[in-house]
Amino acid sequence: MAVGSCESIVLLYSQPRIPRSALQIRCSSSLASKQASSSSKIPSALQDFEAVIGVETHVQLGTATKAFCGCLSQYGAQPNSNVCPVCMGLPGALPVLNERVVDFAVKLGLALNCDLSLRSKFDRKQYFYADLPKGYQISQFDIPIARHGSIEVDLPVEYGGGHRKFGITRVHIEEDAGKLVHAGGGGRLSGSPYSLVTFFFSSCCFSLLVFVDLNRAGVPLLEIVSEPDMRTGIEAAEYAAEVARVVKCLGIGSGSMAEGSLRCDVNVSVRPRGQAAFGTKVEIKNMNSCAAMHRAIDFEILRQVALHKEGLESKIVQETRLWEEGSQRTVTMRAKEGLADYRYFPEPDLLELVLKQEQVDSINEALPELPNETRRRYEALGLSMQDVLVLADDKSVSEYFDSTLEQGADMKMAANWIMGDITAYLKTEKLSISDVKISPSVLAELVSLIKDGTISGKIGKEISDEAEIASLVDKVLLENPKQLEAFKKGKTKLQGFFEGQVMRSTNGRVNPILMKKVVAQKLGLS
Amino acid sequence: MASSLGAQAHAHGYGQAQAHGYGDARSARFFRNAGDLSPSSCRFRAAMATASASILASPAIPRSKPAASQISRLQTQLRKKEISAVEIVTEYLDRLREKEPDVKSFLHISSSALDEAAEIDGRLARGDDPGPLAGIPIAIKDNLCTQGMPSTGGSRILDGYRPPYDATAVKRLKESGAVLIGKTNLDEFGMGSSTESSAYQVTSNPWDLSRVPGGSSGGSAAAVAAGQCACALGSDTGGSIRQPASFCGVVGLKPTYGRVSRFGLMAYASSLDVVGCLGTSVDDVSLLLNAIAGHDPADATSSSKVVPNYLKALVPAKELPGNPLAGMKFGIIKETIGEGVEPAVAQVVKNAVVHLEKLGAVVQEVSLPTFSLGLPAYYVLAASEASSNLSRYDGIRYGPRVVADELNAMYGASRGQGFGAEVKRRILMGTYALSAGYYDAFYKRAQQVRTLIQQDFKKALEDGHILLSPVAPSPAFKIGEKVLDPLSMYLGDLMTVNVNMAGLPALSLPCGLIEDEGSKLPVGLQLIGNAFEEEELLRVGHIFEQTVPTW
Numbered sequence A: 001m002a003v004g005s006c007e008s009i010v011l012l013y014s015q016p017r018i019p020r021s022a023l024q025i026r027c028s029s030s031l032a033s034k035q036a037s038s039s040s041k042i043p044s045a046l047q048d049f050e051a052v053i054g055v056e057t058h059v060q061l062g063t064a065t066k067a068f069c070g071c072l073s074q075y076g077a078q079p080n081s082n083v084c085p086v087c088m089g090l091p092g093a094l095p096v097l098n099e100r101v102v103d104f105a106v107k108l109g110l111a112l113n114c115d116l117s118l119r120s121k122f123d124r125k126q127y128f129y130a131d132l133p134k135g136y137q138i139s140q141f142d143i144p145i146a147r148h149g150s151i152e153v154d155l156p157v158e159y160g161g162g163h164r165k166f167g168i169t170r171v172h173i174e175e176d177a178g179k180l181v182h183a184g185g186g187g188r189l190s191g192s193p194y195s196l197v198t199f200f201f202s203s204c205c206f207s208l209l210v211f212v213d214l215n216r217a218g219v220p221l222l223e224i225v226s227e228p229d230m231r232t233g234i235e236a237a238e239y240a241a242e243v244a245r246v247v248k249c250l251g252i253g254s255g256s257m258a259e260g261s262l263r264c265d266v267n268v269s270v271r272p273r274g275q276a277a278f279g280t281k282v283e284i285k286n287m288n289s290c291a292a293m294h295r296a297i298d299f300e301i302l303r304q305v306a307l308h309k310e311g312l313e314s315k316i317v318q319e320t321r322l323w324e325e326g327s328q329r330t331v332t333m334r335a336k337e338g339l340a341d342y343r344y345f346p347e348p349d350l351l352e353l354v355l356k357q358e359q360v361d362s363i364n365e366a367l368p369e370l371p372n373e374t375r376r377r378y379e380a381l382g383l384s385m386q387d388v389l390v391l392a393d394d395k396s397v398s399e400y401f402d403s404t405l406e407q408g409a410d411m412k413m414a415a416n417w418i419m420g421d422i423t424a425y426l427k428t429e430k431l432s433i434s435d436v437k438i439s440p441s442v443l444a445e446l447v448s449l450i451k452d453g454t455i456s457g458k459i460g461k462e463i464s465d466e467a468e469i470a471s472l473v474d475k476v477l478l479e480n481p482k483q484l485e486a487f488k489k490g491k492t493k494l495q496g497f498f499e500g501q502v503m504r505s506t507n508g509r510v511n512p513i514l515m516k517k518v519v520a521q522k523l524g525l526s
Numbered sequence B: 001m002a003s004s005l006g007a008q009a010h011a012h013g014y015g016q017a018q019a020h021g022y023g024d025a026r027s028a029r030f031f032r033n034a035g036d037l038s039p040s041s042c043r044f045r046a047a048m049a050t051a052s053a054s055i056l057a058s059p060a061i062p063r064s065k066p067a068a069s070q071i072s073r074l075q076t077q078l079r080k081k082e083i084s085a086v087e088i089v090t091e092y093l094d095r096l097r098e099k100e101p102d103v104k105s106f107l108h109i110s111s112s113a114l115d116e117a118a119e120i121d122g123r124l125a126r127g128d129d130p131g132p133l134a135g136i137p138i139a140i141k142d143n144l145c146t147q148g149m150p151s152t153g154g155s156r157i158l159d160g161y162r163p164p165y166d167a168t169a170v171k172r173l174k175e176s177g178a179v180l181i182g183k184t185n186l187d188e189f190g191m192g193s194s195t196e197s198s199a200y201q202v203t204s205n206p207w208d209l210s211r212v213p214g215g216s217s218g219g220s221a222a223a224v225a226a227g228q229c230a231c232a233l234g235s236d237t238g239g240s241i242r243q244p245a246s247f248c249g250v251v252g253l254k255p256t257y258g259r260v261s262r263f264g265l266m267a268y269a270s271s272l273d274v275v276g277c278l279g280t281s282v283d284d285v286s287l288l289l290n291a292i293a294g295h296d297p298a299d300a301t302s303s304s305k306v307v308p309n310y311l312k313a314l315v316p317a318k319e320l321p322g323n324p325l326a327g328m329k330f331g332i333i334k335e336t337i338g339e340g341v342e343p344a345v346a347q348v349v350k351n352a353v354v355h356l357e358k359l360g361a362v363v364q365e366v367s368l369p370t371f372s373l374g375l376p377a378y379y380v381l382a383a384s385e386a387s388s389n390l391s392r393y394d395g396i397r398y399g400p401r402v403v404a405d406e407l408n409a410m411y412g413a414s415r416g417q418g419f420g421a422e423v424k425r426r427i428l429m430g431t432y433a434l435s436a437g438y439y440d441a442f443y444k445r446a447q448q449v450r451t452l453i454q455q456d457f458k459k460a461l462e463d464g465h466i467l468l469s470p471v472a473p474s475p476a477f478k479i480g481e482k483v484l485d486p487l488s489m490y491l492g493d494l495m496t497v498n499v500n501m502a503g504l505p506a507l508s509l510p511c512g513l514i515e516d517e518g519s520k521l522p523v524g525l526q527l528i529g530n531a532f533e534e535e536e537l538l539r540v541g542h543i544f545e546q547t548v549p550t551w
Helices: A002-009 A038-045 A098-109 A233-250 A291-310 A358-366 A371-381 A385-391 A393-406 A409-427 A439-452 A466-479 A482-486 A494-505 A512-522 B013-019 B023-036 B038-058 B068-077 B085-103 B113-125 B170-174 B218-225 B242-248 B282-292 B344-360 B371-392 B407-418 B420-434 B440-463 B487-490 B497-500 B534-547
Strands: A012-014 A048-061 A123-126 A135-139 A148-155 A163-175 A179-183 A207-213 A220-226 A262-272 A284-285 A318-324 A329-335 B106-109 B136-139 B179-184 B232-234 B250-254 B274-279 B329-333 B362-364 B466-470 B506-516 B519-527
Touching: A048 A233, A048 A291, A098 A148, A098 A163, A098 A220, A098 A233, A098 B038, A123 B371, A135 A163, A148 A233, A148 A371, A148 A385, A148 B136, A163 A233, A220 A329, A220 B506, A233 A291, A233 A371, A233 A393, A262 A291, A262 B534, A284 A291, A284 A329, A291 A318, A291 A329, A371 A385, A371 A393, A385 A393, A393 A409, A393 A439, A466 A482, A466 A494, A466 A512, A466 B519, A482 A494, A494 A512, B068 B085, B068 B282, B085 B106, B085 B113, B085 B136, B085 B179, B085 B218, B085 B407, B106 B218, B113 B179, B136 B170, B136 B218, B170 B179, B170 B232, B170 B282, B179 B218, B218 B232, B218 B274, B232 B250, B232 B282, B242 B250, B242 B506, B250 B282, B250 B534, B274 B282, B274 B519, B282 B329, B282 B506, B282 B534, B329 B344, B344 B362, B344 B466, B344 B506, B344 B519, B344 B534, B362 B440, B371 B420, B371 B440, B371 B487, B371 B497, B440 B466, B440 B497, B440 B534, B506 B534, B519 B534
Parallel strands: A284 A318, B136 B179, B136 B232, B329 B362, B329 B466
Antiparallel strands: A012 A207, A048 A220, A048 A262, A123 A135, A148 A163, A163 A220, A179 A207, A262 A284, A318 A329, B106 B179, B232 B274, B250 B274, B250 B506, B466 B519, B506 B519
16 A cells, blocks of 8 residues: 555645745854854853753654554655555544553653653644645644653863753654655656656746655654753753763664754853843754754854844844854744744544553663763762763663673773773774673773783783784794794694794784784795 | 536536536535526426435335335345345446436445445355345445545545545445445535535435435435435534434434544544444444444544444334333433424424333433533534644645645645635634634633533433434425525534534434425434443334334
């Protein structure tokens, strides 16, 4: 059925091309236009002004199927292959809630210290857009599944460090929309899966073809709304990073801003210090990393502060601005024409969402140690904040560290090994720590051997320099002239003897493959 | 346009309608009003005069003896090999085609019905049991999705749309061996009470071709009354099964909300919509309900309550005791037999009450103080939900699309041309009612009224086992009579909307005829029961039907 219905939805409508220049409204301020090193200007800009920042985060959940139908919720499939009457919004189709979504929402709600609503409901948020098949998004309006929570972060040491606690206003369940793919030039997509389209419209020469891919329509999302508690770009970026860590730690999603499975929209306003009322807020979208968030917010703060300083604060309008990674600036996307009226009303196709206390309790008991808890534990162990932040950044790393400690390794030494050589190795080999062949127990043994002086720290490391190996082999051959003579007379089995001697001379630290190669070379075998 | 929409025979109303461009609502209305003056209407009148007689002689209309189950009779004959499924379907198809030029109840006639019947015969020959509805020709309201046939909901915006799946109720009928004979006309997306709001054609009442069959399931009711099918599926949001059943003199059942899956029913007002049955007897309606009722994992609002065998409650006439309703209490709703109800209708209903008393029942008048609040609250809620449910008809994924320069213009043009006047009216009302600043005054208040209505019904049903009322304040009215006066059309739903607001089951039973301008017209009695007690309604309805004096 999915295939049969594909053609009916990959559609086209025409849309006038908007001149690029119309989208880019240049920032009038001289200060802000020199944004190259905006971060360094932040402290002085914020002497007289204060920025107020809130973040709305959409977390795509890693459920096997979509929120309200049985379609696969996966990335990278053929356009419109993971679709059915429900997520295509066909006449007569009805949503049925995926219970896994509720479990994931409860997990996140608990992890963010929220009050859970034992009774919540779904509502329809109504607007027309080509990627929204039903003409409404199923969401939660006045009774979200979780609210009144908080999240704690530790700012990077290089930005001055510091512990912060930010309020979480609410977490609610909703569904994602589809994706529009704009194709100009009448055939850029030919050859791609979109080319299964058999007809198209284009009303004038300035029109664009627009394709709709509904694979993403109905994929479950959790929207997290923060309190406007952040004051700088780095705080907001760290907030987003912490949300991503929590999502990954809970195993409810991939939490990747780069892949778009975690998307942050940021509201930024600026006010003179001491003023109670908020300034006009501007929404920023299109940031695909925490670093981009940091830069985008600092750029926007400087832009707004500059307008304030020039007495042009009326030029700060409520609008949505896009972060342009290429030019490192925010540009106007659309000005809000008053408040959009989404005509929310209770979704009549779904029952009230009722949580049982036992269900919540059992999810709560099974929660893993959260990133902030890990950091506090490491801090209590006496690790420096710099080390804490590195070791607790990724759950697989902290788990590796923890098991190494469990094997009795010295904490500081194990930390250094993991943050130093192992991390460097992982980086160059593009591996994750779970791929490393040195198990935590081996590392623990190594660390204790080094610690009690059996081997030195340097010895602990493998010899893989070919020249160094060559001199080692030479030395072994020199020290064993009888065996070398016998070898030359045809006792080729002695090759293994020489290899063993080299290995022994290094306490087994030599890279065996390289060493065997060098031995063979020296014996004139290769 | 007038001639093709007029009385000329066209078996494939669907194909014919597709040939037109978009009809301007005003010209369609002009036809309806001026129809009597157009040349084609002479044929129309002539057809009326003769057709009326022949249609009333149809075996499908219970007139001279108590209603008998067509399905049971046909099943017996089929199993005894006295008749084949192909013969059954052929007989109905012949009658369908014969009556269609006058009644125009079908938007599409199945081209595979005979093949399906042959398959049933094959299975019977092999000793398989194709199911309790084996070979029974059933018509489907066109707002129910059918995989093999177009499904338009009576709207231009779904012109030519063929769903890739069957509605659950339709799928269950097929699994019971039924043969889907065609898709019946309706008010666009179920919004209307006369079937005149169909974008395709006007259906006539088989009792008097100048009158409406009621609506919105007017095509289904007329098809059953004219013997074009054995029985039919309809949908009921505010009376859309019961009122046309009453106007056409057939039995109509609106089940409890949640008893039958809504999956595949084009949503009008999701919290009120119910799929239900129309037939010539309570037996047939019970058999149909047996087939379609029950939980559906695809509809979160469908109930998982166990489905009884509805046929078991029905006692054959000859086995009934002397006072079969002894000990039962009925309440006749006071607000439905006074002002606003045609005296002749009230009289027929009073006669029915006397009959129930003769059967041993106690009938008392009960008052539902919130009754009059139901109609305005219904129109707020139904329109609100409709404004949302119809958003998906945007010309993007299916249905005709009007090319425009940008997206919003494309929406405007596609929806502007695709929807008819009544649908637009309700979308506008609903959009208004849900708008910021008006939500509390309209939608929220209407929900509060709904709660009050539910409480009133609950109390009334504690005192009486079953509540009674006329189905509609009048018999079938003339085609075109109310088209220009939507408010008077809405008032006709007075007796039925509250039942949907409370989610209760209700049965519309033919209970007598009245004379109106020379025509004999049927009147229906509404029996309202407790939630999920369809069994009781059907049991009592069956006793009534088997014992009521013949007309």
